[in-house]
Amino acid sequence: MFAYIVKRLISGAVVVVLISMGVFALFWFGPRNPALPLCNIDTSNRCRPAILQAYEHNMGFDDSVVHQYGLWAKGVVVGRSMALGTESHKCPAPCLGIDYRTKLPVWKELTTKFPATLSLALGASLMYLVLGVGVGVLAARRRGTWIDKSLVTGSLLLSSIPFYLVALLASLWFTISLGLFPSTGYHPITHNPAKWFAGLILPWLVLGIWGSTSYTRFSRGSMVESLGEDYIRTAKAKGLPARKVVFKHALRAAMVPVVTIFGLDFATLLAGTIFAERIFGIEGIGKWGLDAVTVKNLPVVSTTVLVASVAVVASNLLVDLIYSVLDPRVRLT
């Protein structure tokens, strides 16, 4: 098991390094001159060829890409000082570049944005899971009845409304019209846990309820299947109470496929939920990345891509570990 985790961590790291190379190459050979956005930002869109050339030279864009990637990678490990336009900035390890706009190390910004996204993701995914699986199990146990039908129809209807609409309406309704949840937004948990909670509860609810709909349908199907298994009949024939049959024997088996989509969804949440962050004013990765894309703030854009890839790699590993805990037939070697 331990050896397996080490092996997976190493292969995960390789994937992340390969992606960082890909991102770096895109940065370099992308459709735009990488120094141009910075030049535009610095000169308020009055970048002249002479300035651009100086920028390019200072930032090493006339150097070889391999050499520059080496410098970048070294910066991640030990830090470096980085030329940005005409000035030079200190970029301590792990250096992911300097924000074109704020001129701050991207890593430092990431450490303030990521907790917001992580908080949102943890709360929302917990909601997804508990609500979605709970309703799914209920529907499965009552399958064929009006309870089942209305739960399934309801979740289908809700999920057919685009998320941004749900989020916008919820924000308008609860925050603006009703004046509930006034402090929606992100407040670091380390400063004031109560405020952290109050600020996130509405986005959690909206993301959680909307997102739970797919879990409802998925876990209902999975649960109906596992309730029909022979071993469930065995469990009943032993004289176990229905509660144990459903929640211990059937749910355990039904969770295996649910864990797979949960892993994917959690990775997506960690990469930043653009709509939720924008609508609820949460300064997270999603909003940060979106803002960066609009002004071609390339160091930030490439960092958000890296974060997303780490999130996918990490949640895949987590899913596989959960599998092995759930199902003893899955041997991790």
Next chain:
Amino acid sequence: MTTTASTTPAGTPEPSAEGLGAGEPLLAVEDLTVRFPTYDGLVQAVTGLSYRLEQGSTLGIVGESGSGKSVSSMAVLGLHDAKRTQMSGSIRLAGKEIVGMSESRLMRIRGKEAAMIFQDPLSALHPFFTVGKQLAEAYLVHNHVSRKVARKRAVEMLDRVGIPQAKNRVDDYPHQFSGGMRQRVMIAMALINDPRLLIADEPTTALDVTVQAQILDLLQELQRDFNSAIVIITHDLGVVAEMADDVLVMYAGRCVEYGPCKEILTHPEMPYTWGLLSSVPDISAAADARLIPIRGNPPSLLNPPTGCPFHPRCDHTDKVPGDLCATQLPELSAASTGGVHIKRCHLANPEEIYFTEILPEIAPDLAEELSGTTGAEEGGTSR
């Protein structure tokens, strides 16, 4: 065949069967009907089924796939979802009525008074829990003991059913056992609370022949030790011949022949039973024995045939006057040997047909041998 006392359906109950009224057997099924409403219509899985089983004896239920064997036995444990099943008639187990019993009372009976072994031992065990956990769980629901005691009991039972090194294997998962071993685990689980009734639903179908024999031996041995009654469901008349005191033949959800095992196997009176005997390879050791499958397909339970349910496949309808076979359901009536052997068929002289037409086909030398002694044999078996 075992030589237990009181093996006939009408026999007197064992004095040890406490809680039973005088003359009441351990299990009495009376006019049981089980129907499932589905989108396609009403599935008439079991219709008007009656049988009795005494403590310590064995009933074999035979019939082809879909004849309602499993459905009728699951009803004994109250395993059908009341919301999705229409059930009528009576099932009295140890003096208690199962049909209509509340779920909470049923829970106390399942696994405790009556336990069940299912056909496929891999899918019948939960793949995610160790066999020890699953066994201990079965013990814990019915006994207020610590986990440790339950685990000890689990090891004991595994040992009892012949799992080598039970102590070490108790923490293994079902997939780490062979098919035969898994079935032993299932048996251990079923017997962990010393049930008075054990229902074995095709316990050996998924196993190869040698393992099959071992499992049957084990069941018989355990039956002697625990004095439990067994209902064994099977397609295999060989299993019936070895295990059962009484045999019940089911067709299209109905009982079509029922009586002491020996009589059914030697003097069957219903053409469907003849068909079953003809399709058994080892009913006779004779080399020239013929295997004759029953022609046609099992009937639809949504829309069962009128009259005798077997008439579309029966070769003997011409021996019945008029179109009685197709129009009128034969009642269960005493077989010509008399006693407790009953059959559901319009034929007036089934014995004669069996010994002159059927037996010579399937086991010629046996027929020859019997042709002189039929009368004597009959006298010997009547009770």
